[in-house]
Amino acid sequence: MKTLIPFAVTALLASTLAQAADLTVDVAGLKDAKGQVMVAVYDRADNFLKQPMRAAMVAAQAGKVQLVINDLPPGDYAITVFQDKNDNGALDTNPVGMPIEPYGFSNDAAGHMGPPSFEQARVHLAENGSQTTINLR
Amino acid sequence: MDRRHFLRNVAASSLALSLPALARADETQSAFLSQLPRQPRLATLKGGVADQQGGAASMEGRWPGEIRGTFYRNGPARFEAGGERYHHWFDGDGMVHAWHIEGGQVRHEARFVQTQKYVEETAASQFLYPTFNTFHDRRPLGSNDTVNVANTNLLPHAGKLYALWEGGSATEIDPQGLATRGIKAWRDDLASLPFSAHPKVTPDGTLWNFGVVHGGNKLLLWRIDPNGSLGKFGMIDVPSLPIVHDFVVTQRYMVFLVAPFDLKRGPETTILGYQTWNGNRPMRAVVVDRADFTLRKVIEMPAGMVLHLGNGWDEGQTVRLDACLSPDDGTLQSLNSAMRGETPHAPNTSSVLVTLDLERGTARTDVLLRGTEFPRVALADVGQRYRQLFVTTSQRDVHFGMTGVARIDVESGKVDRYEYGADWVVEEHIPVPKASGKGQWLLGAAYDVRRQQTVLAVFDGAHLAQGPVARARLPYAAPLCFHGNFLAA
Numbered sequence: 001m002k003t004l005i006p007f008a009v010t011a012l013l014a015s016t017l018a019q020a021a022d023l024t025v026d027v028a029g030l031k032d033a034k035g036q037v038m039v040a041v042y043d044r045a046d047n048f049l050k051q052p053m054r055a056a057m058v059a060a061q062a063g064k065v066q067l068v069i070n071d072l073p074p075g076d077y078a079i080t081v082f083q084d085k086n087d088n089g090a091l092d093t094n095p096v097g098m099p100i101e102p103y104g105f106s107n108d109a110a111g112h113m114g115p116p117s118f119e120q121a122r123v124h125l126a127e128n129g130s131q132t133t134i135n136l137r
Numbered sequence: 138m139d140r141r142h143f144l145r146n147v148a149a150s151s152l153a154l155s156l157p158a159l160a161r162a163d164e165t166q167s168a169f170l171s172q173l174p175r176q177p178r179l180a181t182l183k184g185g186v187a188d189q190q191g192g193a194a195s196m197e198g199r200w201p202g203e204i205r206g207t208f209y210r211n212g213p214a215r216f217e218a219g220g221e222r223y224h225h226w227f228d229g230d231g232m233v234h235a236w237h238i239e240g241g242q243v244r245h246e247a248r249f250v251q252t253q254k255y256v257e258e259t260a261a262s263q264f265l266y267p268t269f270n271t272f273h274d275r276r277p278l279g280s281n282d283t284v285n286v287a288n289t290n291l292l293p294h295a296g297k298l299y300a301l302w303e304g305g306s307a308t309e310i311d312p313q314g315l316a317t318r319g320i321k322a323w324r325d326d327l328a329s330l331p332f333s334a335h336p337k338v339t340p341d342g343t344l345w346n347f348g349v350v351h352g353g354n355k356l357l358l359w360r361i362d363p364n365g366s367l368g369k370f371g372m373i374d375v376p377s378l379p380i381v382h383d384f385v386v387t388q389r390y391m392v393f394l395v396a397p398f399d400l401k402r403g404p405e406t407t408i409l410g411y412q413t414w415n416g417n418r419p420m421r422a423v424v425v426d427r428a429d430f431t432l433r434k435v436i437e438m439p440a441g442m443v444l445h446l447g448n449g450w451d452e453g454q455t456v457r458l459d460a461c462l463s464p465d466d467g468t469l470q471s472l473n474s475a476m477r478g479e480t481p482h483a484p485n486t487s488s489v490l491v492t493l494d495l496e497r498g499t500a501r502t503d504v505l506l507r508g509t510e511f512p513r514v515a516l517a518d519v520g521q522r523y524r525q526l527f528v529t530t531s532q533r534d535v536h537f538g539m540t541g542v543a544r545i546d547v548e549s550g551k552v553d554r555y556e557y558g559a560d561w562v563v564e565e566h567i568p569v570p571k572a573s574g575k576g577q578w579l580l581g582a583a584y585d586v587r588r589q590q591t592v593l594a595v596f597d598g599a600h601l602a603q604g605p606v607a608r609a610r611l612p613y614a615a616p617l618c619f620h621g622n623f624l625a626a
Contacts, residue, residue, distance in 0.1 A: 092326065095372055096350045096357075098280050100328040110277030112404065137279030 020071035022063065022129040026064060027081050029136040034085040042078045043068055047116035052096045078121035079106035081134050102136035166222035169367060172478025177586050178537045179478055181562050181617040182226060184216035191246035194593065194609035200241040202604060203572040206625040208236040209579060211291035211300055212618030213248065215239035219263030225270035226472040230255045231288030232616055233300050233315050239626065243593055243609035250287040250300050250308055251317035258432050270409040270473060271539050280329040281305035282320050289334030290340045290620035294344050295365025301334035303382060304408065330357055331509040334620065335383040339520045345386045345427065351408055352400065354378045358391065358430045371430030375423060379412045383481060385449035385458045386427060386520045392424040392458055394443040409611060414466045414495050422493055422500055426457065430583050434491055438500045442466050447512030450522040454496040459526055461486040461545060480536030486510055488528055490547055506552055507544050515577050519612040527579055529563050538562035544578060544601050555601040563615060568598055569623045584614060591615040
């Protein structure tokens, strides 16, 4: 039995590696270098904007920043991004719920009086990796 | 049906489906251009003005030397881009104007407000964003201020100058030279909130304003203190809250007349398209306590539509105010037609005196004068009991714009009136206090249809019927403006 374990672990590792791809997210349209750029990755419509499967952040700089989300299973994702200018860890909104920090969605998707759907923001991550650009607004 | 026939039908129907969207804007433009020779008053809606305008006026008559300062104005001036024409007058990008008055001479200058929308659309050579009543979605919106056209009013307050549009933030303008300074946030967390285009400044220098979040049923309330800082912000829930353009402030209240629009949103609905007139529902007078921004009373009135109100005051349980009331939204809708070169409706608004009984919850409406718009009162009268109401007037057979000015005594009903005539498109005229402390001058611009020039006129407010005291004539036509204010030197 014992001799089988290394084999099983190796097989598991191999299969994981075979199914892992890197998603490169370029975030454009930063007006200043305040705070952090926060990225959240969602893999299912039913947890969109609720429970990201992955999150990442990078220091803001004027113009453009790049984040690479490593080792994601190839497939469809929706990505949200915002510039946390005051480093409070949240996308600040005004009293009627409109964002007051720069934000964006993959596909540069736009909702109607609210955020877009997972479907509108859906991007595909290929087996050999993909790149997407999100413009802050 | 065989397969080939079927495919041909599909191709034909998809062509038919895609054409209206493409052709609609051009249709507005070609209809306008074909009608223009027969509709010389509509030349004011042509657009196509340069980024900046300016020139000295020639004087007719003797300009009162005591009127020194700047008359700030604002109005939409870009209506076309990339071969597409806007569908409604209110859609256009704001251009701010300054009439500099000094030593009996008048000089005019105007510049487009460099809003995010204007800058991006200029660079793209086409419209990108939705407006009041034309739908484009070539770029995603960030907030209300992405589509802020800053086109409705230009108000000096506490040393600053603000270009205003009712759907978003105020835009700060440099009072010298009219360069755009940027979007104004009264407090960091109150960014991107609607700050309407009709604030009222009470004689103590306090600025009162409101805002409506479309689709949110929230009435926002603002008090900006005389030093220009935020005094108070509040928010109350008003069910089925449609567009609200103006209000009055009294000693104790802020009063809104809310029209009976049903709100129905589709995938490509514009702000105006979102509002469907329902004459079976009442107009509501919404009375808010101005001290603590709480709802005091809602009084139902017969269905009606009000864009502009002049002033109001309260005495005990009674609130009185004047408003330009129309029976429905016909006037608002007719401004769609005007952009196509059509003028199907004469203006049907009347100045009325509304009396609200807060105890009984009743309202009474008395007509002061028919065919009016753009009511204004003296600065010292704002929120106080007043008698003199200044308005623009129209003629029954003239179907676009105003043709004269009038002063109405709201107590006696007496009217003092001057008609420029059907060859003039008369803009809002505003009272400017006389140096003597008694009485008002009346100052306003008008478009001379025959000579295709814009003229700034000044009247003795006590004797409008005698005609203007002086007229400052530009050698060109300036875009028609909506609202403005005078800042004395």
